[in-house]
Amino acid sequence: MSRKKDFVDKAIAAAQEERGVVLVNTGNGKGKSSAAFGVVARALGQGMKVAVVQFVKGRADTGEAAFFREARKVFPDKLFWHITGEGYTWEIQNLPRDVAAARAAWDLASRYLSDPEFGLVVLDEMTYAFKFQWLELSEVLEVLSRRPPMQHVVITGRAAPQELVDAADTVTDMVSVKHAFQAGVKAMPGLDW
Template sequence: MTTPDDTAALNERHRARMERKKAIIDAKIAAADKQIGIIIVNTGNGKGKSSSGFGMAIRALGHGMKVGIVQFIKGAMATGEEQFLRRFPEEVSFHAMGEGYTWETQNRERDIAKAAEAWEQAKRFLADPAIGMVVLDELNIALKYRYLDVENVIADMLERPSMQHVVITGRGAPPELIEIADTVTEMNVVKHAFKAGIAAQAGTEW
């Protein structure tokens, strides 16, 4: 049985532990004071790479920033994020490469031409200081298939306005990109509904 004394002791231990934790966290926050545009990469085989990019886009919108989005590879089918974000044309510029996954087109030269066109759009966002965040969804796939040259892509990114954030998603981020990124997360599958026979459903997967 838990007595009132036990509870009081537990509450006090909790308070003391949280006080120490706060001191550590506050010191870390004080040490990390640089304000600068960062490059974020979401990679790995798990879920959440693109959706996290769109979640950051709405964070940025909530703080009054403008957002530029280019969807590489995807785009044959209008996704939920596209349908929603196209409601705010003053705040979000949305460009979808428009040809679907490369295993759907099966046409390498066409994919390369479309990727180059999408990168031209990305470069316009990366040159525009009025855009606070650029989301380059599935860029890693376009790099993996060598539709775009990683060194050119990196050079264009590093020349962007100093306060602009860039979020890049897709499996298989190339090592050159990981090297120059500020924050890199690997999304790993623990389990996936698809393996259990559940379809890729509206709202969760697209």
């Protein structure tokens, strides 16, 4: 047991404050959005109302969308899931720079971020909106700082800006040690989408 880990575990045991947390999942590795979806499951299981706003439109047939659409049947009026923005591609430089779509997504997100009934708000792949300057980071940080005190927020996407990292409570850098595509394996249903 390293000294550092020992310190960390003592800090966990000593922590007593209860409040909403801003969590940022960034980095180039796999897990940023799937960890957010795992937290959606966790929050619903704790009886919370949850909103998910996806800032970059992916394929419509993802497993997560199908799953949560079905799961809403047993969690009525608890989960609100929005796929906004424009088309998705790994060739990110070719994304349509649709400021209007990002703006509409943010207006939607802002409403959830001012509603204390929502215990969790997920802003999936939002960091790209800063990268391409679709949104003003300062405006987003202002709204985050004024949100209901017990509300958790999860923001995902590569290359989170430093000011967002500074403002967040918990930040995980998901580092890719290796990835199956490097061995020629394509994105697999049930694992990657």
